[in-house]
């Protein structure tokens with residue numbers, strides 16, 4: 001059996017990071033080196049070389065800093081943090097020249113399949129109007145969700161970069177994450193939807209991504225690569 005992958009989890013007291021840390025702690029494929037909160041963030045940046053991979057579910061500014069530290073130390077970086085500006089995304093992506101950087105707005109396999117199917121449907125129904133509705137819990141900071149933005153991108157990509165999908169965001173109760181893509185023609189309506197039942201869908205996906213990224217050359221990867229859907 002291979003050596004367990006040494007990981008640090010950034011945002012380990014948060015809603016998602018806490019599930020990543022909890023699942024890693026009982027999985028023999030991982031050695032949980034560090035649970036990183038705000039207080040440990042500077043120490044991680046100095047000592048990141050001890051890790052086999054870093055998993056981040058924090059906030060845009062910290063995501064950029066952790067990515068840079070991983071790039072310098074050539075440690076694979078896996079991030080689910082959303083709400084990054086274009087500049088911040090480019091800053092995180094810059095680390096991929098030196099190490100594997102795995103960024104996904106949604107680590108669930110179901111949403112990854114939804115993105116794939118959305119591209120196929122948009123390509124084959126070019127005249128249908130596309131629209132997205134996403135629903136999340138009240139504490140979510142960004143809107144539209146990173147997944148909704150990626151879904152709109154999948155529609156545009158399926159139409160050769162031509163086409164938009166207006167998005168509505170609802171922030172209610174404790175909803176983990178629902179996404180619905182409607183493609184409406186004059187006489188029928190196709191709906192593709194996904195509902196996350198537990199944050200463990202994201203946590204498990206991020207752990208699989210860390211194992212996968214740890215074997216990869218420097219580059220920028222996402223769940224479509226991991227699932228062979230690119």
Ligand SMILES: NC(=O)c1ccc[n+]([C@@H]2O[C@H](COP(=O)([O-])OP(=O)(O)OC[C@H]3O[C@@H](n4cnc5c(N)ncnc54)[C@H](OP(=O)(O)O)[C@@H]3O)[C@@H](O)[C@H]2O)c1
Nearest residue numbers: 011013014015016037038058062080081082105106107202
């Ligand atoms: N890709 C996916 O599958 C996926 C799934 C779920 C969520 N997300 C995204 O992941 C991010 C976190 O979501 P969440 O719901 O888990 O949020 P959360 O419950 O607010 O957790 C965020 C965690 O990050 C910590 N943090 C914030 N700034 C930090 C910093 N500068 N240094 C170190 N730690 C810092 C917070 O610490 P404090 O408590 O001290 O502030 C908190 O523990 C969001 O961007 C969300 O959209 C992605």
